[in-house]
Amino acid sequence: MSATPGGGSRGRRRRFGDALRMLARSPRRALFTAAGVLLAAAMLSAAVVITDGLGGGFARASARADLGDLIIRFDPESARTVAAKLAALPDVSGFALRSEITSVGVRFGAHRSGTAVAEVLGPGRRQGFAVVAGHRLPAGGAPDVLVETAWAQAWGIAIGDELDVRGLGPERVVGYAEGPDDVGYPLGAPRFYLTRAQLVARFGIPTVGPVNFAEVWLRDPRLVDEVLVQARDESYGLRGLKFSTRAGVQVLISQAAGLVIDLLVALSVIALVTAAVMLGAAARAEVQRRLRSIGIRRALGAGRWALAAGQGLEVALVAVPAATVGTLAGFLATHGASGRLLSLLNEPAPGAGLILPLLGSWALSVAVPVLGAAWPAWRVTRGPVIGLLRGTDVATSRPRFPWPARGGGGLTGLGVRLVAARPARLVATVAMLASSTAFILLMIALAGTLSSLETDPQELGKRYELTAAAPAAAAARIARLPGVAAAEPRYELTAVDAYELGELVDVVAYPRQLSRFEAPPLAAGRRPHGADQAEVGVGLADALGLAPGSALLLELPSGRQLDLRVSGTVNSLAYEGLVAYLPAAVLLRADPAAPEQIAVLLAPRASTATVSAEMRRIGFPPTLTAGAVARGAPLVAVLTTILRAVAVLDGLVCLYALLQACALTVQERRSTVAVLRACGASPGAIARLLSGAVVTLIAPAAALGVLAEAWLLGPALARLAAGYASLDLAPTRVDVLAVLAGLALAGAIAVWAVTRRALAEPVLAGLAR
Amino acid sequence: MAVIEARGLVKAVGTGRAARRVLSGVNLSVDAGEVVAVLGRSGSGKSTLLHLLGGLDPPDEGEITIAGERLTGARARAQDRIRLGHIGFVFQQFQLIDELSGRENVLVPTRLPGAPAGGVRRAEALIDELGLRAVAAHRPHELSGGEQQRFAIARALVNDPEVILADEPTGSLDAANGATVLELLAHMTGRAVLLVTHEPEAAAIADRVLTLEDGELVGAGAGAQRR
Numbered sequence: 001m002s003a004t005p006g007g008g009s010r011g012r013r014r015r016f017g018d019a020l021r022m023l024a025r026s027p028r029r030a031l032f033t034a035a036g037v038l039l040a041a042a043m044l045s046a047a048v049v050i051t052d053g054l055g056g057g058f059a060r061a062s063a064r065a066d067l068g069d070l071i072i073r074f075d076p077e078s079a080r081t082v083a084a085k086l087a088a089l090p091d092v093s094g095f096a097l098r099s100e101i102t103s104v105g106v107r108f109g110a111h112r113s114g115t116a117v118a119e120v121l122g123p124g125r126r127q128g129f130a131v132v133a134g135h136r137l138p139a140g141g142a143p144d145v146l147v148e149t150a151w152a153q154a155w156g157i158a159i160g161d162e163l164d165v166r167g168l169g170p171e172r173v174v175g176y177a178e179g180p181d182d183v184g185y186p187l188g189a190p191r192f193y194l195t196r197a198q199l200v201a202r203f204g205i206p207t208v209g210p211v212n213f214a215e216v217w218l219r220d221p222r223l224v225d226e227v228l229v230q231a232r233d234e235s236y237g238l239r240g241l242k243f244s245t246r247a248g249v250q251v252l253i254s255q256a257a258g259l260v261i262d263l264l265v266a267l268s269v270i271a272l273v274t275a276a277v278m279l280g281a282a283a284r285a286e287v288q289r290r291l292r293s294i295g296i297r298r299a300l301g302a303g304r305w306a307l308a309a310g311q312g313l314e315v316a317l318v319a320v321p322a323a324t325v326g327t328l329a330g331f332l333a334t335h336g337a338s339g340r341l342l343s344l345l346n347e348p349a350p351g352a353g354l355i356l357p358l359l360g361s362w363a364l365s366v367a368v369p370v371l372g373a374a375w376p377a378w379r380v381t382r383g384p385v386i387g388l389l390r391g392t393d394v395a396t397s398r399p400r401f402p403w404p405a406r407g408g409g410g411l412t413g414l415g416v417r418l419v420a421a422r423p424a425r426l427v428a429t430v431a432m433l434a435s436s437t438a439f440i441l442l443m444i445a446l447a448g449t450l451s452s453l454e455t456d457p458q459e460l461g462k463r464y465e466l467t468a469a470a471p472a473a474a475a476a477r478i479a480r481l482p483g484v485a486a487a488e489p490r491y492e493l494t495a496v497d498a499y500e501l502g503e504l505v506d507v508v509a510y511p512r513q514l515s516r517f518e519a520p521p522l523a524a525g526r527r528p529h530g531a532d533q534a535e536v537g538v539g540l541a542d543a544l545g546l547a548p549g550s551a552l553l554l555e556l557p558s559g560r561q562l563d564l565r566v567s568g569t570v571n572s573l574a575y576e577g578l579v580a581y582l583p584a585a586v587l588l589r590a591d592p593a594a595p596e597q598i599a600v601l602l603a604p605r606a607s608t609a610t611v612s613a614e615m616r617r618i619g620f621p622p623t624l625t626a627g628a629v630a631r632g633a634p635l636v637a638v639l640t641t642i643l644r645a646v647a648v649l650d651g652l653v654c655l656y657a658l659l660q661a662c663a664l665t666v667q668e669r670r671s672t673v674a675v676l677r678a679c680g681a682s683p684g685a686i687a688r689l690l691s692g693a694v695v696t697l698i699a700p701a702a703a704l705g706v707l708a709e710a711w712l713l714g715p716a717l718a719r720l721a722a723g724y725a726s727l728d729l730a731p732t733r734v735d736v737l738a739v740l741a742g743l744a745l746a747g748a749i750a751v752w753a754v755t756r757r758a759l760a761e762p763v764l765a766g767l768a769r
Numbered sequence: 770m771a772v773i774e775a776r777g778l779v780k781a782v783g784t785g786r787a788a789r790r791v792l793s794g795v796n797l798s799v800d801a802g803e804v805v806a807v808l809g810r811s812g813s814g815k816s817t818l819l820h821l822l823g824g825l826d827p828p829d830e831g832e833i834t835i836a837g838e839r840l841t842g843a844r845a846r847a848q849d850r851i852r853l854g855h856i857g858f859v860f861q862q863f864q865l866i867d868e869l870s871g872r873e874n875v876l877v878p879t880r881l882p883g884a885p886a887g888g889v890r891r892a893e894a895l896i897d898e899l900g901l902r903a904v905a906a907h908r909p910h911e912l913s914g915g916e917q918q919r920f921a922i923a924r925a926l927v928n929d930p931e932v933i934l935a936d937e938p939t940g941s942l943d944a945a946n947g948a949t950v951l952e953l954l955a956h957m958t959g960r961a962v963l964l965v966t967h968e969p970e971a972a973a974i975a976d977r978v979l980t981l982e983d984g985e986l987v988g989a990g991a992g993a994q995r996r
């Protein structure tokens with residue numbers, strides 16, 4: 001600072017004024033800089049919101065809930081026995097026992113569910129879930145419950161409201177609870193908490209009874225693996241044991257979030273680097289233009305630092321407000337959705353913890369362009385002042401096309417060469433466009449897959465469109481209706497695996513044409529042939545260790561057993577893959593009263609509405625076949641919102657990168673453009689030149705992007721998707737074409753806008769030396 | 770027949786109080802096959818005049834006709850077309866495009882939309898004629914100043930224009946190369962050549978020498994100093 005003439009506050013104020021004047025002189029340039037900084041900042045803050053939200057969500061939730069280090073589920077057993085076993089484990093600092101009751105009927109207003117989970121709590125303050133609103137459950141026998149936040153939000157349950165629980169009557173909601181070891185409603189079952197003391201007081205049951213759930217805290221959580229081994233040994237007598245550790249839950253959650261986070265961070269970093277490269281190049285062109293004036297000021301005694309600071313200040317004046325708006329925009333675009341996602345996962349939003357990372361991303365979005373702008377001025381003033389006064393080129397390396405000149409001097413080819421003359425910028429821009437293309441393609445594929453899971457029964461292997469509650473005998477009548485290709489009775493019931501009595505298995509059967517009505521993709525083996533054969537979902541095969549050829553013994557609700565042989569395994573999303581498909585004759589032999597309905601397959605191009613009307617007419621009103629993830633719809637919606645927000649930002653960054661790359665080319669090579677115009681080039685000719693430049697950027701980016709999605713991102717995400725089903729994350733040809741068309745459109749906009757801008761400049765301005 | 774026809778050209782530069790009339794009523798008529806030199810001190814407005822005649826800058830007043838087509842008042846596209854088909858520029862700084870070889874630079878005007886046919890053939894002929902064959906594949910930075918200017922002249926001629934406008938074409942060259950370039954300009958049969966220079970030697974090749982003084986062309990009488 002000491003080298004600055006007129007240092008101190010007066011000098012600083014003057015520099016500030018200078019910078020403002022310079023900005024006012026070229027408002028378009030300032031606007032462009034602002035746009036770049038804004039987009040990069042928005043991208044960065046969106047990444048911060050999502051990364052911090054998802055990445056830190058579980059840690060925050062488990063800290064707040066004081067989640068146990070070890071969670072054990074088992075078949076109901078006396079609390080005294082379990083407590084004795086737990087007390088015998090080493091390093092245990094405490095444990096909580098509860099009874100988890102599933103399939104509880106609940107009603108609130110017009111809402112009702114038969115699959116709620118009641119957590120009946122034993123004594124103790126430490127329970128492994130957080131009370132996030134209202135107050136804790138009182139010790140006495142009052143009919144008070146805590147309900148899970150996500151469920152309360154979905155049903156609009158307020159604190160103080162009464163929830164009707166089947167068998168208990170009205171229960172007063174005294175607070176909201178969140179337990180991070182499970183996901184919230186509607187991803188999971190509706191969950192509420194009550195004390196055993198309440199049941200004791202109301203029904204006179206013993207104070208100590210059976211429990212099926214234990215949460216264990218260790219003195220040293222690092223010893224969890226050792227304790228786990230001990231627990232397995234000590235747990236003789238307990239049946240149906242399932243252990244999970246806090247670390248295990250976390251790995252599961254962070255793995256899923258990991259890829260999305262990595263992708264976003266990579267994308268936003270590339271966006272920032274691209275913006276910095278562009279702004280740096282613009283700054284260099286600007287310094288080049290002001291070389292003489294910089295030389296004069298240098299000759300008058302201005303320090304290098306002051307000159308560089310002046311350039312930086314000019315950009316800072318634009319970057320500070322732009323980064324502020326951008327950071328806020330990125331935050332607003334993703335914050336709501338990210339919060340909703342977290343609440344579905346029973347995890348708290350980061351709240352004030354987000355401020356510091358956001359400030360950091362804001363500072364980065366200001367610092368990078370400011371340094372990018374100051375650097376060329378710092379560099380150019382390195383040499384002797386006289387060189388500046390003569391107007392010596394800043395860049396000793398004049399932009400040149402690196403390969404031998406060949407061809408006929410066509411305009412498109414010239415455009416290619418002008419862009420290729422700046423390899424660093426070319427690489428940054430192509431990388432930016434390619435990763436954006438890949439990301440957008442992935443999101444389209446993901447959204448497509450998710451929403452087809454939601455609406456398209458075929459995704460689950462269900463090929464029939466309608467079902468009707470009707471006796472098997474009605475199948476023939478329905479099959480004769482116009483627009484119906486086939487109708488067959490479909491039998492479905494829930495059985496239990498007869499060896500372990502642990503897994504519930506959904507059994508589906510058809511008399512004749514199983515694979516015509518329901519054919520999830522075969523994973524191994526073959527379709528069932530013969531009376532005792534069945535195909536099973538991969539989920540069931542994994543759970544029971546089944547392979548083609550294995551025996552499968554199922555116990556039906558009727559008490560009869562089904563002795564089956566596995567012919568093959570199929571990728572079915574239904575019932576988490578815990579499903580077996582078999583011929584109806586086998587099922588009916590064991591259980592003649594198996595529940596039946598009629599599955600209806602429509603003829604090609606027949607409308608569901610017409611066929612439905614026909615079926616209603618003959619007395620069998622049908623229902624549309626529903627997908628399995630109807631419960632996952634809110635998750636899909638939230639994910640899609642997040643992905644869409646990022647995609648829109650991403651698309652804008654692409655457009656900016658293309659615009660800026662074109663504008664810089666024209667700015668740096670204004671004499672080339674001027675010579676062309678002096679030779680009589682029409683606007684179309686200049687557009688052709690720029691098209692060459694844009695195609696050089698877009699073509700490799702499109703190819704790389706499509707390949708990266710097809711070979712890297714898509715398979716990586718599909719691998720992370722639930723193991724019991726195969727998600728095909730390949731975008732359709734239409735998707736690919738749409739994204740490429742979008743890229744081409746962005747390119748066309750860039751060519752059009754920059755051509756207009758180039759033609760607005762007088763030819764003479766470009767020719768002047 | 771006059772290929773360049775200019776009447777009452779007025780041009781002021783700068784704005785506000787700094788505004789100054791550089792040209793104040795210039796009349797000029799140059800025939801096909803005629804080489805006219807315009808002399809004048811530095812800053813007298815020679816380049817400005819050339820830019821007006823080439824349609825790179827509009828005059829404040831006056832009319833310009835090139836090869837029978839009205840330049841003044843024409844739409845931008847029409848002006849582009851006139852430059853493409855009827856005018857060739859030669860600049861003091863050569864203004865070759867760095868990324869293109871000498872030959873490709875010559876070909877550029879033939880590749881512009883609307884360029885007359887036969888450009889490639891003329892380009893090859895010009896490269897041979899101007900003795901540039903051996904260096905045709907070189908880039909501008911690998912060429913001497915004289916070679917660069919010869920490529921620039923070939924580029925100006927490649928679309929076979931009626932008018933050549935040369936602004937200090939020898940200004941950046943040594944004496945020997947300058948002489949070669951002047952020789953070339955002197956022998957452009959059938960074209961109107963307007964050569965702007967502040968070097969009196971350059972005027973020696975001209976059929977007619979005019980001087981720009983105080984915004985007016987002196988010695989610009991009809992047919993004065995005709996060969």
Ligand SMILES: Nc1ncnc2c1ncn2[C@@H]1O[C@H](COP(=O)(O)OP(=O)(O)O)[C@@H](O)[C@H]1O
Pocket residue numbers: 782783791809810811812813814815816817818
């Ligand atoms: N864009 C401009 N703005 C202000 N003054 C200009 C501009 N262009 C040229 N001039 C001035 O006009 C005068 C004539 O310039 P020019 O035609 O280039 O002269 P010459 O070519 O004879 O040296 C000079 O004084 C020059 O400074």
Ligand SMILES: [Mg+2]
Pocket residue numbers: 815816817
């Ligand atoms: Mg001049």
